[in-house]
Amino acid sequence: MDAVADEMKLLEYAVHQLPPLAVKQLIAHQVCVRCIFRLFNIHEGIYALICPTTLYAIIEKATEVEAATTESSQKSEVKSSICSVCLGVMQFSYRDQKDMLVEKDHAGDFAMTVAESVKEKYHEITSFTLEVSLPTLITENESVILSYMKKKYASEVWFQEKFSFEQIITVKDALKLSITHSLETLLGVKSSVSDFRIRLTYEHVDATSAENKTGKKQYNKRIKSGSNGFVKCNNEAMQSGDVSDSNFQMKKVGQPCHMTLTCSTEPVYIGGRYLKLSRNVSQTRWIIDDERKGDASVEELIGENILPVCKGDGYKFHAAGREDIDVRMLGSGRPFLIEIQNACRLPSEASIKEMEKKINSLESNLIRVKHLKILGSQGWSLMREGEAEKQKQYAALVWISRSISDADLEIVSSFKDLKVLQRTPIRVLHRRSPLDREKIIHWMKIEKIGGSSQYFLLHLCTHAGTYIKEFVHGDLGRTHPSIGSILGCRAEILQLDVTDVKMDILNE
Numbered sequence: 001m002d003a004v005a006d007e008m009k010l011l012e013y014a015v016h017q018l019p020p021l022a023v024k025q026l027i028a029h030q031v032c033v034r035c036i037f038r039l040f041n042i043h044e045g046i047y048a049l050i051c052p053t054t055l056y057a058i059i060e061k062a063t064e065v066e067a068a069t070t071e072s073s074q075k076s077e078v079k080s081s082i083c084s085v086c087l088g089v090m091q092f093s094y095r096d097q098k099d100m101l102v103e104k105d106h107a108g109d110f111a112m113t114v115a116e117s118v119k120e121k122y123h124e125i126t127s128f129t130l131e132v133s134l135p136t137l138i139t140e141n142e143s144v145i146l147s148y149m150k151k152k153y154a155s156e157v158w159f160q161e162k163f164s165f166e167q168i169i170t171v172k173d174a175l176k177l178s179i180t181h182s183l184e185t186l187l188g189v190k191s192s193v194s195d196f197r198i199r200l201t202y203e204h205v206d207a208t209s210a211e212n213k214t215g216k217k218q219y220n221k222r223i224k225s226g227s228n229g230f231v232k233c234n235n236e237a238m239q240s241g242d243v244s245d246s247n248f249q250m251k252k253v254g255q256p257c258h259m260t261l262t263c264s265t266e267p268v269y270i271g272g273r274y275l276k277l278s279r280n281v282s283q284t285r286w287i288i289d290d291e292r293k294g295d296a297s298v299e300e301l302i303g304e305n306i307l308p309v310c311k312g313d314g315y316k317f318h319a320a321g322r323e324d325i326d327v328r329m330l331g332s333g334r335p336f337l338i339e340i341q342n343a344c345r346l347p348s349e350a351s352i353k354e355m356e357k358k359i360n361s362l363e364s365n366l367i368r369v370k371h372l373k374i375l376g377s378q379g380w381s382l383m384r385e386g387e388a389e390k391q392k393q394y395a396a397l398v399w400i401s402r403s404i405s406d407a408d409l410e411i412v413s414s415f416k417d418l419k420v421l422q423r424t425p426i427r428v429l430h431r432r433s434p435l436d437r438e439k440i441i442h443w444m445k446i447e448k449i450g451g452s453s454q455y456f457l458l459h460l461c462t463h464a465g466t467y468i469k470e471f472v473h474g475d476l477g478r479t480h481p482s483i484g485s486i487l488g489c490r491a492e493i494l495q496l497d498v499t500d501v502k503m504d505i506l507n508e
């Protein structure tokens with residue numbers, strides 16, 4: 001309390017130094033008392049914490065404003081009217097999202113409202129950045145006021161000695177300064193450069209204007225053109241003073257701004273590996289002409305189960321490579337990354353384990369996930385880097401047009417790092433440009449199936465991006481060599497599984 005009392009004394013002293021006439025005129029122009037303090041560079045923080053009535057009392061006492069405004073009703077009107085410069089922002093007066101008028105006496109009360117709506121949704125913030133967005137009308141009006149003062153008082157000693165345009169703290173900064181400390185206390189965390197942003201967006205549409213529906217753009221246009229959208233300031237108190245400035249024009253507003261509070265966070269990245277156990281599940285949501293292809297998608301099965309835990313607005317799915325809808329993904333699984341947008345909650349290690357368990361016990365049993373973990377924002381680049389390096393292993397069920405011999409087994413397994421030239425397959429020509437690409441088959445092995453001479457399992461390990469189906473059947477000679485050309489017969493692929501994806505990322 002002593003500190004506040006001291007501050008009050010300093011404030012009273014500072015106000016005492018103000019030029020009474022200039023203050024009187026600013027009040028007459030409906031400039032709020034906090035903006036007056038701001039314009040005269042007084043004592044940055046404290047005035048935000050003192051209620052306007054007290055502030056007016058101080059000003060009245062110091063500058064004898066009382067004498068100038070004879071009618072007391074007029075005086076109270078001036079006090080309660082919306083500031084012509086800050087449009088109510090520094091009066092902590094605004095219309096909220098439900099269009100309700102909110103008026104707060106102190107910065108602390110306003111901070112309380114902000115903190116409450118932040119806490120309603122976000123529970124685990126560790127710091128915050130406060131951002132404020134204001135209508136340009138505020139800056140425009142401020143420069144009108146300043147040039148008016150310059151014109152009027154440039155010859156005065158106080159103006160030359162103390163008044164400084166450069167030092168004036170902007171409405172934006174004044175608002176931030178006014179509430180940041182209270183917000184820190186109320187939220188229990190520090191303000192810093194943070195991933196968690198609290199954004200106050202102020203917008204103003206003049207409620208008294210008939211053309212107000214067109215909003216801000218129209219507004220700005222009017223300011224620039226200076227047309228009749230402006231009301232020439234003809235305040236009676238002003239005329240009763242010695243002000244007779246013909247070029248002093250400022251938009252008078254009857255309503256404060258609309259204020260919207262939004263919070264946002266950096267995306268949360270959760271990575272892991274997935275297994276796809278079905279030949280009828282696509283990797284990503286696949287809907288053509290309102291018709292879904294396949295039973296489900298890996299993307300949705302994972303995303304829809306993670307999103308609610310993080311309480312996010314949405315998610316994006318990224319995977320290191322892909323397999324066709326009819327190809328299963330087995331073995332160690334394929335690395336993926338889920339990007340949760342605007343997550344209200346950073347999941348704990350325990351809840352990550354829960355997610356994994358939940359996805360793996362889904363009744364549909366279409367996919368599995370493993371090694372789920374929070375990756376931090378470097379996750380995405382990690383995935384990109386990893387993609388270039390990978391090798392993949394497959395198991396293909398193959399049919400050939402003749403019986404398989406032991407010699408075939410030997411020939412096939414004798415190849416090491418076999419170079420294969422693949423022209424863009426016919427089946428993907430509609431989305432890939434026609435190119436010849438060299439791919440490498442690192443090794444191959446045939447596993448015979450008991451009781452069958454024309455069917456076998458082909459195990460192979462290839463360089464990333466090899467088209468396996470084409471490597472088996474040859475794609476009408478567009479892939480060479482192929483299993484068909486090596487064995488000198490027709491070869492068809494019946495089923496394909498990815499059995500391993502070798503990458504340096506997201507391993508156990």
Ligand SMILES: [Zn+2]
Nearest residue numbers: 032035083086
């Ligand atoms: Zn103001």
